[in-house]
Amino acid sequence: MQKILCIFLLLLASNAHAALNIFACEPEWAALAQELAGDKANIYAATNALQDPHHVEARPSLIARARGAQLVVCTGAELEVGWLPVILRESGNPDIAVGRPGYFEATHYVHMLEIPARLDRAEGDVHAAGNPHIQLDARNYPPIAQALSARLAELDPANAAFYNGRLQAFSSAWQSALKRWEANAAPLKGQPVLVHHRAYPYLEAWLGLKQVAELEPKPGMEPSAAYLAQVLGELQQHPARMVIRSAYQNAKPSEWIAQHAHVNIVALPFSVGGSPGAKDLFGLFDDTIARLLEGLK
C-alpha cells in the first residue's frame, strides 16, 4: 500500500515538474511563447486567427485547459473582457488570477495608441486602456518577448538559462527581420488606406500608412449600406489605394467598397494562422507586408 502511495506521489511530483502549461488567448502569443519556450512548454491557443478575439465563447474546453495552466498569456486592454473573466473564475486555478505571476498581459509592455479621451459606449466598442490590436507592429515584440521570457524564468527557474538562450536567439533573428521588413515596406510609407475595423493603428504607425476612413461607423459596429455609401463619398475627396480587412472579418463590405471605389482589397492574416503564409510570427509579417505591397499594384 505504501509503495503504491509512493509511486502515486512520485507520479504527481514528476507531473508537477513536467513542461509548463501555457494558455495563450490569441495565436500570436502562442507563437511567441513557442519561440521563447521551445519544447519546455505545452502551449494551448484558445482562439485562432479566423475568430474575432472580441467575441469568443467561454467554452468548457477553455475552462478545462485553464485549470491546468501555469501561465496565461493574453493581450489585455479589455480585448478579452467578454470571455476571459469567466474562464479564470470557473477554472478554480488561483495561479493564473489577474495580478499573479501566472497572468501575463502583453499590452503592459508596449506604448498604447488611441487611448480614448472620452469613455462612452455611444462611441462603440472603445477600450479604456487604448486600442488592443498591438500585434501588428513588429517593433512591439522585443519588449514583450523580454518580459515574457523573464516570466517563464520566474515560473520555471530550473530552465531560466534555456529561456534566456531562446530569447537571445529570437531577439537577434527579430532585429534582422525587422530591418528586412522595414526595407521591403518602404513603398508603403504615406500610402492612404481604408480599413474595415479600427484594428491597424499599430501597423499604420510602424509602416507609415495613412488611414483615410473606416468601414465600421463606430468600432465594433457592422458597416451598413448607408454608411458605406457615405464612405464612398468621402473617398472622392480622400482617395485610398487599398481597403484592408482581417481574416476573420466579413468580406462583403470591403468587396463592395473595392468594386465601387476601384481600390484593391487586402485581406491580412491579422494573426498567426490567418493565412497560409502566416505559419509563425516571422511568416505573419512576411505575409502581411507582401499582401500590402500587392495592394499597391
Add this chain to the structure above:
Amino acid sequence: MHKYAIFFVVLCAPLSAHAANDAELQTMREQIRQLEQRMQQAEASQPAEHDHAGSGENAFNPAVSLILSGSYGRLTQDTAIPSTGFALSPNNHGYSRSFSLKESELGISANIDPQFRGVATFALAPEGGSSVENAFVQTTSLGQGLNLKMGRFFSGLGYLNEQHAHAWDFIDQPLVYRTFWDNQLGDDGLQLKWLAPTDTFIELGTEIGRGRGYPGSNSQISNGAGATALFAHVGDDAGVSSSWRVGISLHQTRQSNWVSTNVPSKNGSLLSDSFSGDSNTAGLDFVWKYAPDGNTSETSFKLQGEYFQRKQDGVLTYDYTQPGAATVGANLSGNYSVTQSGWYVQGVYQFMPLWRAGLRYDQLDPGIAQVGATISANVISDYAYTPTRSTLMLDYSPSEFSRLRLQLAQDKSRADLIDNQVFLQYVMSLGAHGAHQF
C-alpha cells in the same frame, strides 16, 4: 520620471555653480552625462511596464451594471390559467398583456480581497419594490479546481437555470422551467464545485440550502438543509467549429404545506389544495454550439434541450382552508403521489451578423397520480392531456449591449384553450457588462 530628475539637476546646476570653479563644474557635467547614459541603458535593457489600470471586470471597482427591459404582449387567453395537470405547480409566466416594464436588474460585483469575490443582483419590480435575486460570495483562491459559493444564488443544475433573464433566447422560460422550478431555482446556502484536472471539461457540483425556491418550502422549522442538489457537467470541443456540454442533475427537497389555488376537482369547482411531501427531481441537459471556424460574429447555431422528471410523494389536503379564512372548506387529507416530466428543445440560428432566429418546442407530461381513498372522489388523478407549446423568435442586436425581439407562440399548454401570443421586447444593459457563460 528619470528624465525629469535629470532635467531638474541640470536646471539647478548653474545656481550652485556660483562658488564652484570650472574644474568642479566640469566634473559635475561629466557625472550628469554618465548618469544620463546609465539611465538610458537601464531603460533600454528593461522592458518598460506601462502604467494603466488592469483590465477585467474590476477595471470599474466594483463593476456596476443595470439591465433595462420592457415588452408588449398580445395574448388570446387569460394568463392566470395554469397548464393542464400542473395546477399544483407555480404558474409565474413572467409576461402580461399590453405594454409592461419587465424587471430591471441592478448588478454589482467585485473582488472583496485576495480570497473572495462578491456578487449581488437586485431585481426591481415594475410595480415597485425590489428583491434580492442573487447575493453571494465565492472563493477565488481555493485552487485544485474548487469553487465555493455562499449566499443566495441560482442553482447550477440544468443548463438554463443559472442564466439571468437578460441572457435568455426567448422572452420567457420553457414550460418545464416554469412549472418545475418557478422559472429559475434559487436557494440560500452553499455550493461547492470541483473541476477535474483533465483536458476534457468535467465538473461536479453539490448544493445545500434552505429550500427557498420552489419546490422547496423555505422551511424555518428545521435546522437541517431544506434542499440538496447534485450535478455533473461534461464538455469539450468537437473540431474547431463545434463545442458541446452535457449535464445530469438531481434535486431533493421536502414540500411542506404548499398551497395552490384554483385547482380543478372532479366536481368541476376550483378549490385550494395543499401538498406536503417529498419532491425528487432528476434532469438531463445538453447544449451544442456551432460556428464556422469558431467565429461567432458572422453566423452561428446553438441547439439545446433539457428534460426533467419529478416524483412528488406525500399528503394532499383537498379544499384546504387557510387559517383564519372566512369560509371553512372540506379539509380532506389523503395520500398523493405523482411522477411528472417535461422537456424542451430549442435552436437559435444567427443567420447574419446581429440577426438571430429561434425555434422552441415545449412539452409537459402531467402523469397519472396515485390518489388515496379518502380524497379520490374529489381529486383528479389523470388529466389525459399533454401540454405543448411552439415558439418562434426573431431578434436584432445593434450591439452586444442592446437587443430587440419579436416572439410568436402557439401555447397549447391548457386543454381546449389555444393561446396565440405575440410579444415585442427590448433588453438592454448599461454599465459594466460581465462575461457570459457558455
